[in-house]
Amino acid sequence: MTGSLLSIENLSIGFTGLNDQPIFIVRDVNLTLAAGETLGLVGESGCGKSSLLLAMMGYYKQGLGRLRGGIAYDGQDPGLVSSQQLQALRGGGMALIPQNAGQALTPTLRIKAQMVEVLRLHSDLAPGAWHARCLALFERVKLPDPEEMLERYPHELSGGQQQRVAIAMALAGEPDLLLLDEPTTGLDVTTQVGVLSLLQEICRDLNTAMVYVSHDIQVISQVCNQIAIMYAGEIVEMGPRADLLNQPVHPYTQGLLASIPRLDQQTLPHPIAGEMLQPVHRGSNVGCGYAGRCALATDQCREIAPLAQPIADRWVKCHEVTAARAGEFIRPAQKLLAPNLSDSELLAVEDLSVRYQAPTWLQSLRGQQPPAIVRAVSFGIRKGEIKGLVGESGSGKSTILKTIAGLQPSLSGRITLSGTDDLAGPVESRPRRCLRKVQLVFQNPDASLNPRKTTGEILRRPLELYFDLGPGVMDEEVDALLQRVNLPESYKGRFPGQLSGGEKQRVAIARALAAKPELILCDEITSALDVSVQAAILKLLLDLRADSGVSLLFVSHDLAVVETLCDSVLVLEGGEVREAGSCAEVFKNPQHAYTQALLASVL
Amino acid sequence: MLRLITRRLIFAVVTLWVVSIVVFSAIELLPGDACQAFLGQMAQGKRLENCRVEHDLNAPAYARYSKWAIGLASGDLGKSIKRSKPLEEIIGPRFRNTVILGLTAALVGIPLAIVLGALAALYRDRRADLWISFIAIFCMTVPEFIIGTLLISFFSVWLGWLPGIVIMRADAPLLDVLSKIVLPVMTLTLVMVAHIMRMVRTSMIDVLASDFVMMSQLKGVSRLRQVVMHALPNALLPTINLIALNIAWLMGGVLVVEVVFNYPGIGRLSVNAISDRDFPLVQAIALLMASLYVALNLIADLLALVLNPKLRTRGAKV
Numbered sequence: 058m059t060g061s062l063l064s065i066e067n068l069s070i071g072f073t074g075l076n077d078q079p080i081f082i083v084r085d086v087n088l089t090l091a092a093g094e095t096l097g098l099v100g101e102s103g104c105g106k107s108s109l110l111l112a113m114m115g116y117y118k119q120g121l122g123r124l125r126g127g128i129a130y131d132g133q134d135p136g137l138v139s140s141q142q143l144q145a146l147r148g149g150g151m152a153l154i155p156q157n158a159g160q161a162l163t164p165t166l167r168i169k170a171q172m173v174e175v176l177r178l179h180s181d182l183a184p185g186a187w188h189a190r191c192l193a194l195f196e197r198v199k200l201p202d203p204e205e206m207l208e209r210y211p212h213e214l215s216g217g218q219q220q221r222v223a224i225a226m227a228l229a230g231e232p233d234l235l236l237l238d239e240p241t242t243g244l245d246v247t248t249q250v251g252v253l254s255l256l257q258e259i260c261r262d263l264n265t266a267m268v269y270v271s272h273d274i275q276v277i278s279q280v281c282n283q284i285a286i287m288y289a290g291e292i293v294e295m296g297p298r299a300d301l302l303n304q305p306v307h308p309y310t311q312g313l314l315a316s317i318p319r320l321d322q323q324t325l326p327h328p329i330a331g332e333m334l335q336p337v338h339r340g341s342n343v344g345c346g347y348a349g350r351c352a353l354a355t356d357q358c359r360e361i362a363p364l365a366q367p368i369a370d371r372w373v374k375c376h377e378v379t380a381a382r383a384g385e386f387i388r389p390a391q392k393l394l395a396p397n398l399s400d401s402e403l404l405a406v407e408d409l410s411v412r413y414q415a416p417t418w419l420q421s422l423r424g425q426q427p428p429a430i431v432r433a434v435s436f437g438i439r440k441g442e443i444k445g446l447v448g449e450s451g452s453g454k455s456t457i458l459k460t461i462a463g464l465q466p467s468l469s470g471r472i473t474l475s476g477t478d479d480l481a482g483p484v485e486s487r488p489r490r491c492l493r494k495v496q497l498v499f500q501n502p503d504a505s506l507n508p509r510k511t512t513g514e515i516l517r518r519p520l521e522l523y524f525d526l527g528p529g530v531m532d533e534e535v536d537a538l539l540q541r542v543n544l545p546e547s548y549k550g551r552f553p554g555q556l557s558g559g560e561k562q563r564v565a566i567a568r569a570l571a572a573k574p575e576l577i578l579c580d581e582i583t584s585a586l587d588v589s590v591q592a593a594i595l596k597l598l599l600d601l602r603a604d605s606g607v608s609l610l611f612v613s614h615d616l617a618v619v620e621t622l623c624d625s626v627l628v629l630e631g632g633e634v635r636e637a638g639s640c641a642e643v644f645k646n647p648q649h650a651y652t653q654a655l656l657a658s659v660l
Numbered sequence: 661m662l663r664l665i666t667r668r669l670i671f672a673v674v675t676l677w678v679v680s681i682v683v684f685s686a687i688e689l690l691p692g693d694a695c696q697a698f699l700g701q702m703a704q705g706k707r708l709e710n711c712r713v714e715h716d717l718n719a720p721a722y723a724r725y726s727k728w729a730i731g732l733a734s735g736d737l738g739k740s741i742k743r744s745k746p747l748e749e750i751i752g753p754r755f756r757n758t759v760i761l762g763l764t765a766a767l768v769g770i771p772l773a774i775v776l777g778a779l780a781a782l783y784r785d786r787r788a789d790l791w792i793s794f795i796a797i798f799c800m801t802v803p804e805f806i807i808g809t810l811l812i813s814f815f816s817v818w819l820g821w822l823p824g825i826v827i828m829r830a831d832a833p834l835l836d837v838l839s840k841i842v843l844p845v846m847t848l849t850l851v852m853v854a855h856i857m858r859m860v861r862t863s864m865i866d867v868l869a870s871d872f873v874m875m876s877q878l879k880g881v882s883r884l885r886q887v888v889m890h891a892l893p894n895a896l897l898p899t900i901n902l903i904a905l906n907i908a909w910l911m912g913g914v915l916v917v918e919v920v921f922n923y924p925g926i927g928r929l930s931v932n933a934i935s936d937r938d939f940p941l942v943q944a945i946a947l948l949m950a951s952l953y954v955a956l957n958l959i960a961d962l963l964a965l966v967l968n969p970k971l972r973t974r975g976a977k978v
Binding site for chain 2: 116143144153175178
């Protein structure tokens with residue numbers, strides 16, 4: 058333990074379930090961090106990475122606790138020190154940069170009060186010097202107009218500014234260790250690039266050690282020298298960044314890297330089958346936690362937990378290292394060439410403008426108009442085409458989708474389906490024939506599926522609404538729908554709560570398919586999913602298009618996903634179209650400055 | 661900000677105007693008129709005619725309403741049928757007494773409720789919380805006249821520490837009033853504390869689980885400061901309007917308590933006015949109570965505006 062700033066030995070976090078059985082969120086984690094070192098913890102949701110991070114500060118979320126093992130920061134165990142020592146450690150020795158700075162800043166206190174709080178607790182500065190120190194810190198994190206920022210309340214700052222304040226606040230105590238919990242998740246890509254380069258700068262200049270938690274390995278690789286891959290509560294592989302990214306060994310690391318969609322790639326992202334072992338099953342599992350999803354798993358993997366074995370500068374927990382290094386178990390599919398699309402236009406949007414508020418009487422008196430969210434947008438979708446709609450938050454991409462679906466009235470412009478059906482009216486005024494042709498899949502399946510209805514009942518609703526089927530045919534139809542989205546027929550009887558995130562989104566897609574639509578509107582449908590699951594959904598969408606020739610309008614902020622999936626793309630900024638064209642053209646040779654900036658921010 | 665306040669003010673005035681119409685029409689809709697009601701069996705002939713002339717009842721309703729409304733606007737509440745004194749002099753001291761009673765109960769009760777609610781949330785599901793919540797629910801479910809009676813039998817009958825009823829003139833000096841209202845205040849406080857405390861507890865539990873309280877803890881802020889500076893102000897925001905409603909209820913709902921303790925306040929006066937069938941007095945009291953509700957809600961809205969930076973600042977992003 059010499060020279061290490063932080064060391065964790067055999068740490069398990071969790072709670073004691075029924076029958077005194079331990080439920081593991083984090084299991085037998087070992088790691089050490091030297092001063093000035095930067096470590097990235099990568100894993101999908103539910104792998105225990107955030108719990109591990111918070112445990113380093115001696116903090117456990119409600120109901121969780123340390124089951125066994127030890128943590129030592131600077132020789133002290135945060136779980137054993139007095140509460141005064143713990144308070145000095147938190148914010149002073151190590152500081153947290155939280156995931157959602159907007160929610161982590163107290164809404165009723167001015168920024169200055171919250172900054173000063175840290176200085177008062179963790180610095181030797183006299184009260185008179187606090188103001189100047191705050192300004193210096195704000196300049197350090199490149200906040201515009203620091204004087205003004207101090208007087209503001211958190212809600213008066215943009216998301217990127219809030220995150221910079223959180224970083225400044227963490228730096229205020231001059232900590233030796235920064236703990237970052239997905240600090241750029243939820244920020245727009247262009248903002249994310251700024252925050253990441255700031256973090257790189259801080260690492261370099263201040264020589265602060267960092268533990269950076271994220272689901273996004275590309276983000277981590279921007280900042281961290283060491284990378285640890287977490288799966289189902291354990292670190293399965295850990296080593297220097299370059300080794301790990303270029304020659305991943307553990308089958309999960311390889312699978313994870315293969316499932317990430319990238320620009321300029323000839324192959325499709327390769328999904329990992331199955332889903333992560335839930336914490337409840339981690340205790341009774343004697344073998345490797347990944348065995349259930351691993352293509353290389355043998356009986357040994359299922360029965361004996363692999364121990365960490367060193368390979369050059371890193372170590373891996375895997376029995377089948379030789380087979381894994383051969384790396385032949387992942388064979389990503391080639392990207393399909395876009396089918397020859399017919400020239401017949403399915404959807405035509407002409408000169409569409411949308412605004413949320415009607416003018417107030419005062420505004421109409423003065424002849425003012427409230428700003429439009431979408432301004433004069435025109436585009437068309439051909440039969441069987443997948444069109445991407447990209448832009449940052451506030452670009453109006455979701456609004457366009459809602460307007461086509463009839464959930465948001467338009468201000469002006471025309472929307473026509475198949476040349477004859479007018480979609481300008483709200484959803485209530487559309488004939489059923491029209492409604493059937495356009496279906497919508499939402500971002501968050503937790504909110505869009507009724508939790509009290511079984512999958513079968515959910516799929517039966519649109520069938521009852523649009524088709525006159527007998528009961529026997531109805532059941533066959535439901536089975537067929539489940540089959541089309543690759544779910545077993547037995548899922549009919551399950552409630553959404555019994556499905557994983559990816560499975561729920563499949564059900565939502567099946568519900569849209571039930572209406573035999575001509576156009577499916579997809580609103581960020583993969584952004585709430587883990588990458589390994591997202592890859593499978595993208596593949597499903599491509600297969601569906603190939604089978605049935607349905608057209609998709611796919612809204613996303615993720616350019617790589619759009620490039621993987623879509624035939625053509627529309628780049629939006631501030632409610633206006635900046636660039637439109639086929640994916641190949643736009644991404645290879647972007648013309649507009651905004652498209653170029655967006656592409657430059659893709660990691 | 662200024663526009664918001666103006667809007668609320670206009671809204672308050674309009675509400676009062678509507679209330680005055682409703683109150684006036686309600687009395688108007690009763691069978692007979694004020695004089696008939698007051699005189700009862702003697703309501704005939706010369707006596708009835710004199711009464712009507714004296715109180716101007718022969719004019720059409722809209723004329724009487726506008727006269728009443730204009731009088732109200734200039735502070736003239738009208739004339740009692742039974743009592744010879746002007747209504748202001750009858751209502752004034754009693755209204756003062758009720759305000760004293762309500763205000764004292766509020767000054768004792770609200771801080772107590774907030775502290776208890778915060779404590780219950782901090783010790784959620786532990787012994788302190790269970791006791792606080794149990795007593796609160798007991799006080800909420802038992803009507804105030806029972807609580808009043810229980811308090812009288814304990815403190816006055818059994819211990820003999822405090823007088824069981826209030827014996828004083830309506831216009832007694834302030835100090836006199838304060839020394840006599842311990843038991844009524846206690847009764848009101850118990851009922852009011854229960855409501856507010858439950859609300860504060862729920863709201864505080866939500867806030868304690870929020871990211872910013874966790875963040876303040878991970879900044880090394882002491883527990884006391886986490887609670888007082890970071891959690892409590894945010895937990896109180898949603899409770900302000902409930903607190904205002906409770907004070908308004910205090911002012912109106914003291915009726916029962918005033919009767920139980922024989923306290924010369926507006927509540928008891930309204931009971932007397934109704935049993936005397938003194939309609940102008942009833943009308944004036946009804947409008948007074950309505951204005952009080954409106955005023956308190958207005959204050960609560962403005963207070964919420966002052967305490968919540970998100971509402972206060974212009975051009976705030978949602």
